[in-house]
Amino acid sequence: MKNINGIKNQLWLDLKDNKISDLSDIGNIIGLVIGEYIDDNKMGFGKDDFLHGLNHGFSLINETH
Numbered sequence: 605m606k607n608i609n610g611i612k613n614q615l616w617l618d619l620k621d622n623k624i625s626d627l628s629d630i631g632n633i634i635g636l637v638i639g640e641y642i643d644d645n646k647m648g649f650g651k652d653d654f655l656h657g658l659n660h661g662f663s664l665i666n667e668t669h
Contacts, residue, residue, distance in 0.1 A: 607641045614640070 614637045624630055663669035
């Protein structure tokens with residue numbers, strides 16, 4: 605849980621402190637922050653797990669799920 609709280613806090617700080625002009629800026633910040641906390645040896649903290657969850661969320665919103 606320590607990593608999740610670290611990601612959450614760092615994302616908040618980085619998103620608050622940066623000028624965001626489009627969604628790619630948000631995606632870049634999210635990728636940078638999560639990349640610092642990923643540990644591929646722990647289940648649930650891998651890049652593939654994150655991307656799968658992100659794609660799943662989008663598919664639920666745009667009704668392609």
